[in-house]
Amino acid sequence: MKRFFLAAGLMLAGTTAITTTVMAKNPQFQGADPHAVYIDGELWVFPTGGPGGSWSADRFGAFSSKDRKKWRSRGELIRRDSITWIKDDGAKEHFLWAPGVATKDGKWYLYYSVGPQNPTPSRIGVAVASRPEGPYVDSGKPLLTGELVKDGRGFEAIDPMTYVDAKSGKAYMYAGGSAGAKLRVFELTPDMVTIAREIPVATPPEFTEGAFMHERNGIYYLSYSHGRFNGPDYSVHYGTATSPIGPWQYRGAILTSDKKHKGPGHHSFVQDPKTGEWLIVYHRWENPKGAAPYQGERQVAVDRLRYAADGSILPIAMTD
Template identity: 35%
Template structure:
């Protein structure tokens, strides 16, 4: 039996209100993850792509595996708006409109493509159904016409209404752990719950502006908590390049360290810090200015913050592309003594520093090569203190099979155990690249001498 998912017809943090054809505001939410979309007025026909073109066709249990895959989409974070949705095919392409015809294409990351591939959910013609409104043409909805999918002005409500059902080709792989394009994940554990803070990906030039938070109790099922900081409205000195966040907990507060730049004019990146009473935000800019300014220290790009808190309660801020730096943070977590900044750049270092401690040994990890390279990878060193000196231990995570571009990671220990996990990004499988990346998590294990067993990335 095919079971439809009933949609809540109200505005929520994950939903969006839309006004179509002069009618009243309507809103719906759609579950993220793998789904299929059944036509309301042609039951048994499902949205699918055939030779790249969108249409509705019959799909049954007797249909071929390819037909079932073509009728399966992963609902993801809207490429143009986190309050709306985009639809990714099993082959990694996105459903978009071109000259008002629905088709599937690779995400180019430019503003036009992102808008063409983003749809806001509204209530459909019958209870439990949904209609999809174009993000950039809000008077038009996805509609089937002679079984082909078009973006049309609303005529027959039934022709533009769909039931969200269980996927004909459900997700079977462990990774990615969150649907959609996200990179540079920081994973953390607060109060017995895991949290992921990634870069929102899929933008040409990595020009995303906002951060989201996800949480889980088991590292498998994740709750999307929505946008926790948006540079454009929330930060006075940056409106672009929201990259590689890191969150730390102290003084009953949560501190979000982030990269930001300006879309025009001075494009140099800087580090900021925002604060919240909860790990899921919302966060507010704590300083009204950068924590680490561009050019404040000679050499390297000011990106990729990471915070490590030692057993004595002292926290250290690491950052840098091209040059790795570290400084102890003051107790307020939003200031430091510039005279204490140290350079700790190891051989092979490019970016994404990360430090943790196990059994009295400090582990300093980083990413090598360019994030656009399929050979992007993670290496590490060990040392006796949070600032070294460091002994290089080699590469611990690299490409394997169809999994490429593995890097910009973070590590978390399961509370009360010696079980460790590594979160990282990779090129989205199968159609990803250096700006279309997804987040994965795998076990990280240790040899008897404390060295890390090389991690084999899993699908």
């Protein structure tokens, strides 16, 4: 949970302001945990935080760009005080982070983490909207409640990512990590707001958090973050399978720290519909001062993703 307390504290300033346009190369803007998706030819990013720290621990926003240079706010998606069940655990404070979106049958679904993890278990919520920019209305109950983690055992219900399989039409939610570093996979009911069943899976090697699923040419790629979020070992690893529920063959690390950019991770993959090129959208620390744990603000960056002839992902170079 410390990884979110730091991010939340950094973004509380200016919570009432909305940054409408940001001019940038890499990094694109301040923020973390970006879930990216193309909508009508425009790249949308749903992050924890956002440009200029204009969003904080009590709400989510979305940002979009036609050219990956100019970003505009898509407004407020949902606020913490509109989630009726959020105080049911008795904790004094609550935080929202790591959003993920999915769309099915003309509706949009926003999945998100609710903390703290201690002294109560973390939870995952889901809200529904008719448009990607919302407003989103919470389902009225937690989708998933975690377990308290002790001595490395337990399950932290964080970092939800929902994938709708084009072949079967089924929706799967991938969640978990950080304390306990355990991955769990669930099939959702057709309404996308209820768990139909859990699918037993083995936690892949080097898994810490931030699972993401995508498919290309019949290969299903499960990618995820490894290491501590504010250290140089934070990185992106992946495995492949012939189905969205595995079993996955571990393929190694593809995005790691370099001399200037540290701790890249909590990413998403997306394909540009105009050019066909694949992109990775992720956060990183820009030339942090001093040794880890790093302090300051994480930044969202976009870089190109390339595949080898056998479908494996080539190492990703971070750029400016």
